[in-house]
Amino acid sequence: MNEILEGIIKAFQLIFSGDLKIFEITLRSLFVSGAATLIAILWGIPIAMLLGLKNFRGKLLVKGIFNTLIGIPTVALGLILYLIFTKAGPLGFLSLLYTPTAIIIGEAILVTPIIVSLATTALEAVDPEIMNLAKTLGASESQASMAVLKEALNGIILAGIASFNRAIGEFGVAAMVGGITSSTALLTTGIKLETDWGNIDISIALTIILLTLVLIITLAVNIFQRRKK
Amino acid sequence: MSTVAELRKVTKIFNGITALKNVNLKILEGEILALLGPNGSGKTTLLKIMAFIEKPSKGEVYFCDKKVTDKNIEQVRMESTMVFQKTLLFNTTVYNNVAYGLRIRKFPKNKIDEEVSKVLRLVRLEGFEKKNSKKLSGGEQQRVALARALVLNTKLFLLDEPTANLDPKNASIMEEIIATANRELKTTILIATHNMFQAKNLPHRIALITDGKISEVGTPTEIFGKLSKTLVSFAALENTFIGNAIVTEDGTTLVDIGNGVQIEATIQSQGKVSIFVSPEDIILSKRRFESSARNVLKGKIVEILDLVSVVRLKVDVGKPLVVQITKRSFNEMKLNLNTEVFLAFKASSVQII
Numbered sequence: 071m072n073e074i075l076e077g078i079i080k081a082f083q084l085i086f087s088g089d090l091k092i093f094e095i096t097l098r099s100l101f102v103s104g105a106a107t108l109i110a111i112l113w114g115i116p117i118a119m120l121l122g123l124k125n126f127r128g129k130l131l132v133k134g135i136f137n138t139l140i141g142i143p144t145v146a147l148g149l150i151l152y153l154i155f156t157k158a159g160p161l162g163f164l165s166l167l168y169t170p171t172a173i174i175i176g177e178a179i180l181v182t183p184i185i186v187s188l189a190t191t192a193l194e195a196v197d198p199e200i201m202n203l204a205k206t207l208g209a210s211e212s213q214a215s216m217a218v219l220k221e222a223l224n225g226i227i228l229a230g231i232a233s234f235n236r237a238i239g240e241f242g243v244a245a246m247v248g249g250i251t252s253s254t255a256l257l258t259t260g261i262k263l264e265t266d267w268g269n270i271d272i273s274i275a276l277t278i279i280l281l282t283l284v285l286i287i288t289l290a291v292n293i294f295q296r297r298k299k
Numbered sequence: 300m301s302t303v304a305e306l307r308k309v310t311k312i313f314n315g316i317t318a319l320k321n322v323n324l325k326i327l328e329g330e331i332l333a334l335l336g337p338n339g340s341g342k343t344t345l346l347k348i349m350a351f352i353e354k355p356s357k358g359e360v361y362f363c364d365k366k367v368t369d370k371n372i373e374q375v376r377m378e379s380t381m382v383f384q385k386t387l388l389f390n391t392t393v394y395n396n397v398a399y400g401l402r403i404r405k406f407p408k409n410k411i412d413e414e415v416s417k418v419l420r421l422v423r424l425e426g427f428e429k430k431n432s433k434k435l436s437g438g439e440q441q442r443v444a445l446a447r448a449l450v451l452n453t454k455l456f457l458l459d460e461p462t463a464n465l466d467p468k469n470a471s472i473m474e475e476i477i478a479t480a481n482r483e484l485k486t487t488i489l490i491a492t493h494n495m496f497q498a499k500n501l502p503h504r505i506a507l508i509t510d511g512k513i514s515e516v517g518t519p520t521e522i523f524g525k526l527s528k529t530l531v532s533f534a535a536l537e538n539t540f541i542g543n544a545i546v547t548e549d550g551t552t553l554v555d556i557g558n559g560v561q562i563e564a565t566i567q568s569q570g571k572v573s574i575f576v577s578p579e580d581i582i583l584s585k586r587r588f589e590s591s592a593r594n595v596l597k598g599k600i601v602e603i604l605d606l607v608s609v610v611r612l613k614v615d616v617g618k619p620l621v622v623q624i625t626k627r628s629f630n631e632m633k634l635n636l637n638t639e640v641f642l643a644f645k646a647s648s649v650q651i652i
Binding site: 197199200202203204205206207208209210213217220221 | 347350351352373376377379380381383385387389390399400403404447448451457
């Protein structure tokens with residue numbers, strides 16, 4: 071019992087003393103999750119615009135697939151990506167396995183269904199006549215699409231925050247393609263790594279930071295949603 | 300007078316349903332042309348084609364004597380704008396709403412500021428720039444939509460039922476603004492309406508449309524002056540009835556519109572007539588009351604249409620009569636479907652057309 075208490079006290083000391091290792095892991099985690107979310111937004115929004123604004127055959131099926139993929143077991147996605155990035159895999163020549171880049175790509179793929187599904191819902195909630203309205207005011211096809219996107223902005227920001235939250239707390243993909251090593255350690259994989267090495271104080275410190283971040287983000291989402299109403 | 304826009308043999312088919320059939324229509328420079336027809340007659344479709352946001356299935360559209368094609372459609376769209384029946388606003392400030400089209404036309408910032416404040420004065424929303432447009436009242440919102448279109452000073456201005464969702468006060472403000480825009484800015488206006496009264500007072504010419512076909516085009520005097528065949532088929536228009544008129548001993552006219560309903564009018568007329576009572580002129584109460592109104596009818600509420608600040612009720616008195624009341628009265632009177640009500644209106648409110 072004393073060990074745990076000691077670990078917690080030490081953890082706080084580490085956090086507030088600005089321990090370099092903890093600082094580095096936190097920063098890497100924020101960077102990886104942020105980059106992954108941005109990439110997912112970049113390729114997810116055009117897909118959402120296609121699903122939310124256009125009608126085509128098989129649209130429901132595509133939407134269904136993205137909805138289902140939200141719940142994909144992360145370790146399964148991690149294994150698929152591992153097989154792609156491994157030396158013998160199709161992208162093995164890029165030597166990405168066990169690098170932060172691999173984790174960024176993995177997390178981006180993981181959160182894409184969240185971005186696509188939430189942004190599609192937000193775009194579908196916009197009055198379909200907004201597109202026509204923009205055109206009657208002189209907007210070109212692409213300017214009119216931008217007007218609709220702007221109307222859905224709140225929902226899209228929410229999708230981005232939810233994706234970031236998912237990415238920062240994710241373990242399976244990060245462990246499979248990033249490995250559990252000190253050079254690629256994130257908050258989640260760092261907790262596992264330090265626990266294995268017996269550095270309970272560092273694990274607890276990382277956990278406190280992770281939980282605080284997730285809590286802040288969740289609170290921010292709640293406040294954002296309430297303001298929207 | 301030169302022609303601003305013209306439809307030549309335009310047909311529009313949506314999913315197998317023909318919304319417009321072989322329509323020919325010219326809009327002349329500087330005029331207010333009213334497109335008068337019941338709901339579902341194809342008015343909105345026609346307007347959307349004139350706004351170049353719908354393409355005809357068959358036929359041609361000309362704008363300033365040039366044929367509109369895929370190549371020049373974005374260019375002509377800059378010269379024609381439309382205000383939708385349902386108030387559509389971007390979820391931002393009044394300023395950003397009104398400035399939208401000017402920004403697309405790449406106006407400099409100081410010019411945009413100047414134009415926005417000028418048009419807001421015209422629609423009587425001076426100083427509203429920084430307000431969130433979605434937090435305004437229904438009437439104010441519709442005026443923002445009107446300002447956003449008016450500010451562009453396009454050659455053609457299309458209005459789809461601009462007053463249908465408004466209370467009488469806001470409706471008359473809208474009508475005044477439209478008339479001013481036409482008179483002072485020389486804007487050519489095409490206005491779609493199912494309101495006979497509006498069509499009679501506002502426009503220079505009227506085009507009658509039913510079932511996607513234009514049946515007659517003429518001045519209000521020409522259209523209302525004769526009891527045309529089309530006008531008879533317009534019984535689908537709200538509060539318009541056909542009946543037999545006899546002059547009473549008092550010198551008023553009693554029109555029997557069928558199903559035992561008789562309506563008294565002050566204007567003297569004999570024989571087959573069409574009459575119209577504006578939904579705003581009818582008083583509704585839950586109890587029979589004594590008043591000077593010559594027409595008191597008992598009926599049941601059969602339809603409730605909740606609009607932005609007003610409620611439209613269809614009351615079956617033997618014939619369906621549409622009544623417009625404010626939302627506040629509606630709530631205070633605790634009205635519901637099948638509620639028994641009394642309708643009262645003056646004989647002078649009955650128009651013989």
